[in-house]
Each structure stands twice: as C-alpha cells, then as structure tokens.
Amino acid sequence: MRTPVRHDWLAGGAVILLGAVAVGLVQALLSDYLVTLACIALIYVMLTVSLQVTNGLTGLFSLGHPAFMTIGAYVAAILTYPAQRKSFMMPDLPPWLATQQWDLLPAMLIGAVAATLSAVIVGFCVLRLKGHYLAVATLGLIIIVRVVINNQDGYTRGGLGLSGVARLTDLWWVYAWTVLAVYVAWRIKHASLGRAMLAIRENEMAARCMGIDVFRTRLLAFVLGAFFAGIAGGLMVHLVSVITPGSYGIPLAFNLVVMVVIGGTGSITGGIVAAVAISLLGEALKPFEETLELYGLSQVLIALGLILMLRLRPQGMFGSGEPRFLLSAVRQAPQAVT
C-alpha cells in the first residue's frame, strides 16, 4: 500500500520561485504587448486549472466557465468603474451603488462571489444531469447569461459593452492569483477530497458505496471552478479594459476544454502546459491569419489538433498524473507494509 502523497514543499517552492523570476524577467525585458500576452496566458492557466478540478477530476462535463467569467467580470467592472461616469453610462444603478468606486481586490472578490453564488443556484438545477446533457445545459447557461446582460442595458450598457474599465491588473497580480488557483487545485487533488472526486469520475456507484456524498462533492467542484472563473473574469476585464456580453462565449468554452483534454484530463501540470502553449500558439498565428486573410485558421488548427489527440492519445499529454519530480515525496516515503 502506498502512503498518501505528501507535498514536496521544496519542489513546489522552487517552481513558484522560478515562475516569479520568469515574471520579473518578462516584466523587465519585454514590450507592453508581450507582457499583456503573458497575462492572458496566465489567466488561461488559471481557467484551465480550475476547470481541471470540475471537468478533469470530477468528470463533470461543464462548458459553463465563460458564463461565470462574464458574471465575475461585469460585477467587478461595475464596482471599479469611475463614479462620475456611472450615472451617464449605467442610469439604472441604485444611487448607493452609483456613487461607489472600489479598489480592484474587493471588486474582484465580490465578482467571484457573485459567480460562485450563481454556480450554487445553477448547480442545484443542472448537476443531476450527466455527460453531454450537462454539457448542453451549461452551454445554455452561457447563452442565458449573455441574453440577460444584453437586455439589462441600464446596468450593463447591453450589447454596446462596457469600455473604459480602468487597467488595474498587472502581471504580478495575475501571477499571484494563478499561483493560488494552482495551489488550491493541487492540494485538492492530493487530498481525500480529490480522491473522492476521482472516484466519482471513475465509477459513481462505487463512490456512493464508499460513502462519498456524490452530489455535494460535484457541487463543490463546480462551485470552486466558478469561483476561479469569476476571478479570472475580473482580472481579464481589468487587463483589456473592455467587455461585451459576448466576450467570453462558446469559442472560449471550447478552447478551455481543448486545453483540459490535450493537457490530460485531471492533470494540473498538463493543464498548465497546454494552456500556455495553446494560448500563445493562437496569438502567434494571428499575424498569419491577417496577412493570408484566413481568419479562423487558428481555431481550425486547434480543433484539428484536438481530434488527432483524441484518436492517437486520448488520455492527453499527462494522463491524469503529474510529472515525477513534483511528486518526489512519493518515492521517498517509506512503503507501509501490509
């Protein structure tokens, strides 16, 4: 029998430090455009890793991440929006809200809480569904959120979108939140909760027989994903300073699923690698799309890559595992004799 994984603090700390050095270098040496790109790649990492908990570990097929991002982003953006422009841009806001202008952190947290609460409500309705039924229901959620925001234009400016959101995020902010998301996912995966999630993914009936509260665990996985999606939305909107109801839509949901599948369903390292690689690849292909006038090329290539991956290596780059050097505690731990 193997002892449960202990967290190798040294390896983890070294990775975080290395990341910080890389962030410092990127910040110091590269152009603004590339720094923004790095931020976006990290936000994708955060989204993918949190989706690894929902879809990868627990086996829920949720496409709802963009919906929660949209909620988190709009709530945070409305809270940080300059107070003197609010009465003009969002006439329906109640007066107590219209005079507020918050800092980034509290605004983002409130946004994430809003996303989380909506995930709880939605989760109670849709988490009884399975497989592709859940997928289509969460896809429907994206559309419902978009339609509602489009129509509540007194609060959100509707289809015009919200522009002129202050650029309050920088690479360090994004990095810190990404580290937190990865840390939380990593701890969950290697704790009893993660085992319970994996058990549900592999065999729900058996998990139930082991005494796992299936519904609660699924809801937790779903809600946790939604929290980080809300945070990611808040970060993104304060990075690119614009949002429209369709900014985070079905193409994004698809790309996130691609990142999860290519990285390996349930592998956090895989998710990180795939998120960075695919988001940078998409960006690198943009100039080609423009010069060749072949818009949509990157999406076609990503989809093709996914189909090939599903045919040739359906478990993804890393399967459900993590690379050895991050788990060195497993090798060093004394084997219990049974």
Add this chain to the structure above:
Amino acid sequence: MTQYYLQQLINGLMLGSLYALVAIGFSMIYGIVRLINFAHGDVVMIGAFATLALVGAGTPWLLVAPVVLLTGVLAGITIERAVFRPIRGAPQVTGFIATLALSVMIENGGVMLLSPQPRNFLFPDVMRTRVPIGPATVSLTDLVIIATTLILVGVLVLVVRRTRPGMAMRATAENLAVARLMGIDVNRTIMAAFALGSALAAIAGLLWGGRFGQIDPLMGFAPGLKAFVACVIGGVGSIPGAMIGGYLLGLGEVLFVGLLPPEYSGYRDAFVFATLILVLLVLPNGLLGRSEEERA
C-alpha cells in the same frame, strides 16, 4: 385579433417545421450511435451555401433541391467516416468533444474559405406571393416550408418503418451488438442514418436561407442547439418525438415573442434554454423517449 393569432400560429408552425427537420436527423443519429452530433447544425449551413452556389451558377430551382439533398447525404457520410467511426466505442465524453471539435472546424473553415460576411439569399419572387388563409395572409414561402417538412418526414417515416434498410436501422438503434449478430451490416446502416439525417438538415438550410434572407458560416450554430432542445423535449432518439419537440419549440418561441410585452422579446433565447433545463429536470426522457439510459 384572430388574424394576429392565426398569423403567429403559422409563424410558429413554420419555425417549428425548420426545427423539426433538423431535430429529426439529430435524433436519428443519436438513436443509432448514442452520441450527440454537434456538427449537425453545420450541415444546415452547408446546405444553405450549396444552394447559394447552385443558384449562383444558374441552376433551375427544381434541380437545386435534389442536389442540395445529395450534398447533405455526402456531408453526413463524410462526417461519419472522418470522425464518428474512428471513435466509436470510446467513452461518451470523448465522442462529444470530438463532435464539438468537428463543429468548430466546419464553422471556422467556413469563415476561412467563405468569409464571415453574411450573404443575401433570395427565393424566386413567386415565393413571396401572399396567400389568404381565413382572415390572415401568409407568404407562400411559409406554406412551402411547412409542406416540404411534412412530405419529407412522411417519406422518412415510411423508409424507417417499411423498408429493409429502415428495419436494419431500427434494429441497430435497439442493440448494435445483436444487430451485428443478425447479419446486419452495421457500418452501412449507421452511414445510412447519417446520410438521411444530414439530407434533411441540408434541406432545412435551403429553406432557412430562403425564409430569413441571409446566410453566413456560423448560421448553423443556433439551429443545431435548438434542434437539440427540441429533441430533448420530444425524447431523444424518437423520430415522432423530435418532430413534436420541434413544433412545440417553434410555437413556444413565436408565442413567447408574440404574446408577451415587447420588452421580453429580447429574452427569446434565454427562454429556449431555460425550457431545456426545465425539461431535463422534470421530464428527463422527454414526451416520447424511453428511459433506457440515465440522463439525470
């Protein structure tokens, strides 16, 4: 006032017919391979663009329809061979992701090759004749859509109920392994189901373009998803169910917009998907579906 209601009713039937055409193919394919074909809606787009190309080349309308039908057949067979057959037997989620990827590929391939700009699409002028029905007048297009749907569905039901390939199809849908043991060529039968279902979707594309006047490479997305909702309402895997679901959804959508105060009409799509979630919760097998597998 009756005139207004009658008008809305016919609008609903028209939209319901289009949904039903797409939903039936969706349901046939689901029934036989137990996979949602996310790219089914994109066959609608392919049908519409095939029509545009044919009309642009000066083909007479009477010839256009059969060729579009054939395009749908080819598209269906290609989709089956390229994506569904290699992953048959893989976990359901894998199949679902693969068809999602296929849909993204077709849509973005369309954007790449055909440009994302919407194109105008016109039926011949005869189709805009107004036909009086009781107190209301209806355009000929709407009547043609409803009639075409009823005829095609009738033919399809005859094929599935009365012919040997149809019987093979039902047997394969019932139990693939046993059907194979009975000497049915399962590969060919599955292909036939894709061919028939996609042919209906392609014709729906022709009618959709003619009715709404504009087509673009992403136009298949909404009908595809709504056809799924229609299938769920009627019971996934059942052909009559898909038809009933399509009509209920079409009527529901039109009445939602037509009967409620105008400030609600923007919530049309939210209504459709809220219905989906509600039906899945309250009536997971739909109206006519059988509870042979777990959905919830």
